[in-house]
Amino acid sequence: MISFNRFMKLATHVLGLALLFCLTGCINNPVNLYTAEKYYTLARAAEQSGDLERSAMFYSRAYGNALLGHAPSKDTAYALYEFSRLSGRLGRFDAADKGFTEVIALLDKSTGDTRALRAPTFTEHARLVLDKGLYAQSLPLFAKSLTAQDSLSTAEKYPFEYVALLDDYIISLEQSGHSDEAATVAIRAEIIRQQPTQFINRYFTAGQAAQKRGDWSVARKIWLAAVKNAESSAAPSEAIAPLYYEYGRTLGVLGAFDEAQAYLEKALAIERTGSGRPFVMDLNELARLNYDQGKFSAARIYFAEAVVALEARQAETHVSADYIEILTEYADCLRKLNRIDEAKTTEARIGVTRASHPKLDSITERTPYGKFPALGAIQKP
Structure with a gap:
């Protein structure tokens, strides 16, 4: 029969190992991952119905559960991206700015191809900063956005969305005193526009x-x-x-x-x-x-x-x-x-x-x- 002291030592050891596994992310929590997916679905539906406040709340919960469930970095990044995007639409600049920055950090930790999320994250972040009137600060974000979009051949696949991005970049360049570069980008946009x-x-x-x-x-x-x-x-x-x-x-x-x-x-x-x-x-x-x-x-x-x-x-x-x-x-x-x-x-x-x-x-x-x-x-x- 195990003594009480020995039992407590074993229990403490087991609990310590469990905590270590959780902290190091070695164990995924399927309950939290399932809940995160549910909240993500609810957030999409709320956004489509025009209820942006509710959508942002659900995206936030999806992100929180993804963290608790130790989801892969890329999956967690998707939930945070959506929360940040909705925060920006609701005028919550600081939350959106911080969120987009953290999305890129999560993607940097991810394995595999992350361009599909990296490109829209830089694009939304650049537009967020532009809309705040921080033109100079938006320039490096626009540059990264265009690099990421070019890697996906966005100009060929989605020319009109790409031109809209160029137009925003032109505004930031002009407002920051880079008129020559703005003119060059404007020519690029016009070439794409001139389609039959x-x-x-x-x-x-x-x-x-x-x-x-x-x-x-x-x-x-x-x-x-x-x-x-x-x-x-x-x-x-x-x-x-x-x-x-x-x-x-x-x-x-x-x-x-x-x-x-x-x-x-x-x-x-x-x-x-x-x-x-x-x-x-x-x-x-x-x-x-x-x-x-x-x-x-x-x-x-x-x-x-x-x-x-x-x-x-x-x-x-x-x-x-x-x-x-x-x-x-x-x-x-x-x-x-x-x-x-x-x-x-x-x-x-x-x-x-x-x-x-x-x-x-x-x-x-x-x-x-x-x-x-x-x-x-x-x-x-």
Whole structure:
């Protein structure tokens, strides 16, 4: 039988070994790793829904659990990168700055190819510092970003995102007094921009991808490049109108309401002639742009015309969910203008449509006008 003193010595020895293994990272904790993955999934979903605060919280927990679970350095770095990126979008400069620096340190400890994360980390860090107005400090970060992006052939694979990066680098160079180098980079950007009009669809792919992931600041730069390219290459108006439309929507999300109105009006003017897409899409966005600003008188005019155009296309039958969403906002707009009888008539239409179509699925996502104004106030083209 083991004596009590001997038992305590053995227990202490075992506990000491367990602690040593944990501290040296020799044992992965599957519970923490599983929890980290769950939080990562929740963070993605929250970001896609526009809840950036909740997303940042979940990314932070994913990172914490990755550390506790002794995940590989590269896996831990991914969670920290996402937390840092969200912190930057929420205006938490110090947390983002520190986080991006630590991501690179983790990648330096990692084995294997780390370029896929190293490139966006330097890019986001450079833009974070640029947006803070620390132009000189951003220069080495931009240089490292471009080196990393070039190693991935980003200019060839994703030319429009690459040009957006060059444009940001140019701003930092100019503001830091390096005008000659800025001019050289500008030439490089212009060479990439001068692509034939058949590449417009690639702008759409890049711009819509940026919008989908909630990166509206990058989306703005892509749509601006698309507009400039299309206008300078004398693209047909029906090809330019959708670019005006997307650029206008993006400007509106970023809080540049007057510019958004102007570009959506440009799209409407072209598409009213019957060229390209149905102009009701432009009317819908103009109505909502004004509605979300509280400009109900202006919104009412656009809503009224949009409803007529939708009904002409039998929207109540083909896209009833979207039709009801427009009618609902139109009715609310009318009530805010104290046009109660018109509001009741509109609400009656909603009731009839709902009764005829009990199962409703919207085929579009509503533009979140004014939701990210801080991103749009950083640099104007």
